[in-house]
Amino acid sequence: MRGKEAILVLETGHSFVGESFGYEGEVVGEIVFNTGMVGYPQTLTDPSYANQIIVFSYPLIGNYGVDTERLESSKIHCSGVVAREFNDYKFHWNSEKSLREFLVENKIVGIHKVDTRAIVREIRKFGTMKAIISTKEKDAFVLAKKLLKYDFSYLDLVRRVTTTVPYEINPEGDKKLALLDFGVKMGIVRELLRYNFRIKIFPAWTSFEDIKNYNPDGIVLSNGPGDPANVPYVQETIRRIMSLEKPILGICLGIQLIALSFGAKTYKLKFGHRGANHPVYHVDTRRTYITSQNHSYAIDEKTLPPGFEVNYYNLNDHTVEGIKHNSLPLVAVQFHPEASPGPWDTKFIFDEYYRLF
Template identity: 45%
Template sequence: MKKAKLVLEEGSIFEGEIFGSVKESAGEIVFNTSMTGYQEILTDPSYKGEIVCMTYPLIGNYGINEDDFESIKPHVNGFIVKEFAEEPENWRLQKKLEKYLKENGITAISGIDTRALTKILRRQGTMRGIITTKNLSEHDLIAKAQNAPGLSGRDLVSLVTRKNIKKYGKEKKYRVVLVDCGAKNNIKDSLLERDCEVIMVPANTSAQDILSFEPDGVMFSNGPGDPEAADYVADTIEKLLGEVVIFGICLGHQLLGRACGAETYKLKFGHRGANHPVKDLSTNRVYITSQNHGFAIKEDSLAELDLELTHINVNDKTVEGFKHKKHSAFSVQYHPEASPGPEDSHYLFDQFIEMFKGGKDA
């Protein structure tokens, strides 16, 4: 295997071996604490622009199968593991992780002390970096890492959203327009399971065009990048408020907040994993949730708005959910569709449907 280096913008250099595509990769380095679900992570469009470090030490042990994909291709800029399984075993196995990464041009590095890397990211925050096989001086390597693209100020939604409109589940009882900011497949599937026809539309679809489908509800999905750079979606949400029931997930949550006047900011190292505790303030019940985001809503910016805080993160008290006081609109920062992660929060899809179900059944 070819020797490679992982270089961080602050000067840390880790040596390892390439096991994916042999090309230089640059991006913002983040970590994910999930023990399983690397397929869903690789294919989640929300990771566009990021090099993902898996904290669980062995990755790839059950291989790759198409059933667990969250989109048609991987979106990560790079992949970091301590050890990858060269000979995976599973009855659903279709190919090895290494082969899948090579086929899709994803640079991956193994043999990295992922614990040490994660401690650096927690202490200093996520940072830009590169994976490279080039034999350059330490000074030149660090300079390349410092020139890698970050996430702040970048509209990555436009790079992952669908280009056309597609309908799923004809003859269903309810109709939901899913605005694709980088939507995971299981969001659509969770709606289909609840008797909803799903119309997926590009992120730049106008409010007028969305309403032309006569939906019972509109959902704004997860997605990558800085919510400030996708304010064109927030403008659409603002025009839809009061016209239709709205549910926002992850980036959709941030954009709903911005549409209502809330402010967003970048977290030090984000929340990425399948084990994040969130408290529902209406019941005081804590749910274990799947999360993937590097930005959040400023809680103090909600104070004078028509928004009520509904969920908080148990670990750091950040905003995890809110609802509108006047209009039928709510959102959560985490992933109720899971994939990967616990299914504790599937009830939120039911809550969404209940908000428009009465009028539909009358």
């Protein structure tokens, strides 16, 4: 089935005319690219992509449909999707719906039959930027002017994706975990359940007193979207949580918020790390692992306070990928050890965390 004509316009003024795939309409977001070859259902439902338009650099998307048992959340969180070619078939025995059906169901605008290599090169050259996809307006100049009205720099995207009420998973489990939900992927929860943890998931704004009253054996600070500096209300809570000296696991946004809470700084990467093929070097073992990643910001190593040290580095740009503390029971990484999608090289991170108990 041939889709309606669609147009993608970047903040640089460059435009790409293609074909609509999914919901018809108009959407604005920060455009980013993902280099993963598989795992588009998990990528689309990762809450860390809130307010972003995802460009898939792999040329074929949609060829195995969508299996709703393997998603990272209950819905698609990105604003829009760009691909070289969308496939509307579902060649997988466990697929419940096609990608087109999934996009329409979630009211997500998509565009394909565009030069994604050129788009990725544009993002790499100028950095992540605002973009707009439309099936309504065909004039690129009009759409470029619309982009001028938007400013994403101040957005607290965590409030869009966090749970609004606490809830418990595996209430008969052994040890109690308090998980602060900044946009948690269910892949993280699934990995923690392998250790029979009793997990209570709290909203991002939960007070230290509420967490302490739960009397957890450990605390998890989850992944999430956006600029960590736009979530200042969690910093005092994290400082007080750390003072409990209970095992703490921080992943992605979680590690950035730990760093900010103790006076370090973060900065925005030119085009971020997104995909399932990012090499990370472990200082302690001198081994390299291939990791799954999704973040726009990184910790400024020079601003880390005494007591903290970097134990993982990204081999592509030497940015911080993990920190440890010389006395506190802390495991904190920038990459995603649960993968989902991606390689399982670093699932031992959960073993390290479990051993802290």
